[in-house]
Amino acid sequence: MAILSESELSHTELMEKLYSRVKDNFDGGIQWYGEVVKLDPEARSVIERTKSRPEKYKLKTTNR
Numbered sequence: 643m644a645i646l647s648e649s650e651l652s653h654t655e656l657m658e659k660l661y662s663r664v665k666d667n668f669d670g671g672i673q674w675y676g677e678v679v680k681l682d683p684e685a686r687s688v689i690e691r692t693k694s695r696p697e698k699y700k701l702k703t704t705n706r
Contacts (some may be wrong), residue, residue, distance in 0.1 A: 643683070661676075
């Protein structure tokens, strides 16, 4: 969530930023883990894909 609070990112950009942030403190497949973790907030409509090409991910805004 912190990464997406900075800007809209393509899937590749998102995974690259995730990798650069956790590579020194994470054992295992960072990009695989990132994909699995990304799916939950996407399913709960916390993040969404833009209609641009390439698609980008962004935090969904709420109107309360």
